[in-house]
Amino acid sequence: MSDWTAQAVQDIEQHPEAIYRLFPQAERRGGAQARARLLAGADARTVAELYRRGDAGERLAILRALPGLELGFDALPLVEDALRTNDARLVEAALASSRWLDDHAFRQAVLKCVFMSIPLASISELDRRYDAELARMLADYAAERQAAGRQVPQDVLERL
Template identity: 65%
Template sequence: MKEPAREWLAQAVRQVEADPYAIHGLFAQAERRGGPGARRALLGALHGDHAVLHGLYEAGDSGEKLAILTVLHELDSGGTEVGLVEDALRTNDARLVAAALGPYGSAWLDDHSFRQGVLKCVFMSIPLAAVAELDRRFDAELARMLSDYAAELRAAGRPVPSDVLERS
């Protein structure tokens, strides 16, 4: 990381640690001014301020939401931000859907929501390898759902994705 970026990031982290709401003015420019990983550092400086994190997500663009979803497992160990994951699963942005089923979503989504998220990945052609802890969370109901979907595809004369074939 170049010196100006390192200095900007250090100052930005100090600002967020002193006033968590300062992140709202810094987050959008973080990657450009602070380099790769800058958003992660700013989110870490929130020290679990869930109200600020939630507001930042709600106001964020897709890239900002993606940055938050990607590090949720590092920021919140209590499942309090599962609503952000559920929001991401309602989008049509494949990057957000895949990130929603990362380590945090896989740890905290209820079984029904997790299964629906996995199916959404299949519908959106997101490889099931992107789903964290799929083997641990895989159950008979998810197997049935994938098998039914594979049968529908076959009946329509459409190919069944290989990762669905492996699981159904």
């Protein structure tokens, strides 16, 4: 942990509201993992507020940190928000926390990944949550692509 990050963590422990000032500068001043370290002790409300206020880089750091935070279903609104974006980095990062999505939302997220050319291999829990309905949806997608004379992504074909 860098000196800056260690000091920032200590400042946040003493004054929790300091996270709102320190989090945006954390990566630049403390390195790639600094933001995740600052989030480690944050509650769900604080993480959600940081996400709401954050730019794409800050949101990405929060989404990547979610699996290691103990937010439970309080993380779901952040995952859902990221899945509504057209930023492939945010969508892919959100799917690392796919355990909070219900089956319908999970299937829709998988299809969004296919449309955005995000590799299926990057979707956590895909093997466990792959079901007949998702197989049907992917088969329909592949059939539409083939009927239009378009290529079907290899990772989709491998799932059929």
